[in-house]
Amino acid sequence: MSKNISVRRAAVLGAGVMGAQIAAHLTNAGVDTVLYDLPAKDGDPNGIVTRAIANLAKLSPAPLADKALAARITPANYETGLELLQGCDLVVEAIAERMDWKQDLYRKIAPFVADHAILASNTSGLGINALADVLPEQLRHRFCGVHFFNPPRYMHLAELIPARSTDASVLAGLETFLTTTLGKGVVIAKDTPNFIGNRIGVFSMLAAMHHTEAFGLGFDTVDALTGPLIGRPKSATYRTADVVGLDTMAHVIKTMADTLPEDPWHKYFKAPKWLLGLIEKGALGQKTRAGVYTKQGKDIMVLDLEAQGYRPTAGELDPEVAALLKERDPARKFAALRASAHPQAKFLWACFRDTFHYSAYHLESIADTARDVDFAMRWGYGWSMGPFESWQAAGWKQVAEWIAEDIVSGDAMSAAALPDWVFDGREGVHSTDGSYSPSRDAKVPRSTNPVYARQRFPDPLLGEQFPQGRTVFENDGVRMWVDGADGDGDGIAVLGFKTKMHTVNDQVLDGIQEAIGIAERDFRAMVIWQPREPFSAGADLSGALGLLQAGDVKGFEAMVANFQATSQRIKYSLVPVVAAVRGLALGGGCEFQMHAAHTVFGLESYVGLVEAGVGLLPAGGGLKEFAVRASERAGDSGDVFAELKTAFESVAMAKVATSAMEAKALGLARGDDTVVFNAFELLHVAKARALAMAESGYRPPLPARRVRVAGDVGIATFKMMLVNMLEGRFISPHDYEIASRIATVMCGGEVDKDALVDEDWLIRLEREHFVALAQMPKTQERIAHMLKTGKPLRN
The missing domain is CATH 3.40.50.720 (NAD(P)-binding Rossmann-like Domain)
Structure with a gap:
């Protein structure tokens, strides 16, 4: 085969x-x-x-x-x-x-x-x-x-x-x-009980449960300690047990006890009494609405073993320990945890120590390399770093000595000795040459399966770096690069944004336009791709609000015009511009991909024109594109209004598609856009698509000079829907104002039904209504609230 x-x-x-x-x-x-x-x-x-x-x-x-x-x-x-x-x-x-x-x-x-x-x-x-x-x-x-x-x-x-x-x-x-x-x-994984992920993951939970009792901590305090503060998911330890199901948890623990009789940690493979007690009562966690946690009215309650009942969650961290966990240098952080006399710090050191000890002791029997263990914990349990990465980052030799001391003093959960390879003078298990394999006693490079050639930037392990390509052009907003130290690699330039959350400001707008000029002159195609999610969280709202509050309406309008010009530059580039989207593509980020010659989406793409949430309408050419596409789909005799309905609802309600497939259903992506399931293959597929378009003699679309619009009849029909929502109090008067203007732009303004307009007309309408909304106090309140809280204000 x-x-x-x-x-x-x-x-x-x-x-x-x-x-x-x-x-x-x-x-x-x-x-x-x-x-x-x-x-x-x-x-x-x-x-x-x-x-x-x-x-x-x-x-x-x-x-x-x-x-x-x-x-x-x-x-x-x-x-x-x-x-x-x-x-x-x-x-x-x-x-x-x-x-x-x-x-x-x-x-x-x-x-x-x-x-x-x-x-x-x-x-x-x-x-x-x-x-x-x-x-x-x-x-x-x-x-x-x-x-x-x-x-x-x-x-x-x-x-x-x-x-x-x-x-x-x-x-x-x-x-x-x-x-x-x-x-x-x-x-x-090797054929051993629970394989890799659950073997290490369930052990780390059992260790946390053991030390919770040993240090007399509350379940909610442990969850506060073992969540995002140490690079673990929000569900931490006990919330995870509730989500998995306490009966399932007990079953997995029993399986470990039955199948691993020789494991030096075997005596800990038993469900705590309180866990069995909850199961007996039928409190199995999330599926029965009660477990370690339960909800009483609006309050989340946590099990208190001393009180033998539930109490409100507090989960208070000692400020000293919380400050210690903010230390960026892992070596200093681990030294402080080990030196601290505070039960919360001692608990954390004990959990890390015993998980490191267990992982090293069993590495040879459960996996080929340390890489497999670290990836299993990152990809299967949501840890930001695997156990070997954490150990290596904290200083391999020093941590190994501390673990050995704790084993000798009887503080560790098991007296089993660490394997000899831990002390062979190494600084860790991962390097650019590969990851350590005890069974081969060698560093083993990544898999040579040809499928991995599709991942130009795979998920990096600690110490791994991948060549970043040769920079062709850079400003404060963007970086344009190519593969290949000398030539132009495959003739495809890649453009990424340098801003926080890849938001769009003046430098990004100017950078995109300049990059397209370079691509048209020197390259066959360009891909817009970000090395990390998101694709783009949209326009830089703080810059926009600054201009408005300073009363600089002309400056604000010029910024909007530049945004629109950038989208048009993407659409009418003489070489194909392909957008490679994963994570959030909101507002202007969504509009950029709408104007690309083609978009390659990661399956988990969250796409939406969400401007209504901040009191605005999309004005980076998004509404114009909906009008143009509706006209194209309807042809000379079809119903343009019918083609607009789905898009209008998604924009007016600021809907965000929760997958690339849903983005297609909401009209935010084209039917022939590509969906890629592995985010690490996104760049490969986008470049292949761009190259294929270039090879087939790509020409941009001709300017849309005859766009048939729904006109005044379309606007009136949308407004009828909105009046019902307003009277039913589903929307506020300001929501009605915003949605009415969205309808006006999408329908081509107050012109006759089926009138013919051009793209410039639609772009101007977009800009006029955007600037008018931006000057309204209620919109400025929404923008300020979003910047302050990160949440939309419905005023």
Whole structure:
């Protein structure tokens, strides 16, 4: 088998929460997917699956990139639907974590699995070799574990676990599919209980639970300590347990106890009494609305073991410890944590120490390299740095000595010695040459699987740096660069913004225009791409408010005119300008991509024209583009107004699309724009697209001189909708004012229905209404409030 596997159709076995969400994400990626479960006892035999598919729309965060995709999933059951498996190229089993149930199912489906198809188990910790034992010989080399993390659409990690019999080319092909088609970060794990992510992740939670008790801290205090302050998710420790489900947590802990009897930390693999007590009461966490935390009215309450009940959350950090955690130098931070006598600092040092100790002790048995462990924790648990990165950043040798001292003094959770390689004179485990592998006793470079050639800037580990390209042009707002130290690389220039949140100010506007001039002269195409999210949070509001408050209306109008001129420069560039968008593309950022020759979106793109939220209307050419596109779609005889409705609603209500697919549905992206699932491949795909456009003799569109508009009739119809909303108190009078002006611009102004106007007319209308709104006190209040609080004001 070659490294490329073709997955036209996939099957997911098991329509529980995880199986249904894996099916949803396969469908997001354009894979025709069949979802299986047991036949329903009465009614439609596929009833269990049909209900699971319907439930996808209720889950938050949304598993489907567009709710309409639910209809694409085919429901089936194990009694009447097994023939459908014969047409599947990939079969993912995702039933409950019971070895006997999984093996029984494998025996049942084996005769129906196609000769070329891959079978993978989404187990979170059962033995892959033990599962493979029941498979017929001809299927074993096509079987492995693939462990998605929950929720599968959003969690970047997928662990691939080969069995002894798995064919290397099957593994490489599946890694390619998971990386590019599903957008995952793949880590190859060894066949050990809980693999890598859950082995280290669950241990770190058990360590935190042990030390919570040892240092007498409240659950809410621990969550305040183990969240963003140390580079971990907001859900920290106990909120994470509530989200996962306390029953699931207890089950995972029991699995560790049952399957890891020789582990030197084995005595800690038991659920605390309070946890079992909550489970007994049916307080299982978020799913039962009570666990470690519960809500009483509007108040969040936390379990207090001393009071044997819930109390309001306080989660107070000692100011001294909070200040210590703000220290930027990791070496100084860790030294201060270890030296402090405060229980909160001692708790943190103990948690880090025991996680480092556990990770180093088990590295050789669970993973090939330290890189795999660090990526598993970053991508699967949302840590900003993996355990080995944190240790290395804090000073490898010093921290190793401290851990060794604590082991000798009996302060560490286990007396197991650190492995010898920790003390071989090394400064860490990661360097530009690769990451350390104890089993090979060598630094191992990144994977040579060809799929990674698509990642020009992969997720960097501590100490890794990737060449930044040769700068062609730079000002205070932008940097334009190319690959290749000497020539122009592939003839594609890349432009990035240098401002905070990549907001758009005068330097960015002037920089874009100058860069396009350089691209037209010296290059074949240009890509607008940011090395880090977001793409752009829109216009620099503080600069705009400054001009308004100073009464400089002319200066303000000139800024808007320059914004519009920049969008037009992008649209009418003689070489293709391709936008590569991921993360936020709001306001002007959204308008820039609307004017690009093509946009390549990362799936998780949050796109919207949100100006109404700050009392304005889009004036970077966005409303003009909607009018032009509506006219083009309607042709000479269609209904222009009908083509505007979706776009009007999304702009007037400041809607933000929560995926690239939704951006298409809201009219904020074009139907033929590209959607990429792996954000690290975005630049590669955008450059390939730009090159293909250049190669095919690209010419910009001709100026839109005959735009048919909805006119006064369209404006009146939109206003009728708005009056109803105003009278029902769904919108304020100022919202009505803003939305009416949006309708006026999109419909081409107070002209006859079906009148013909040109782009300049629409641009002027946009500017006039934008400047008029900007001078209104209520709008200026909204802008000031947004700058101060980051939240919209509805006045």
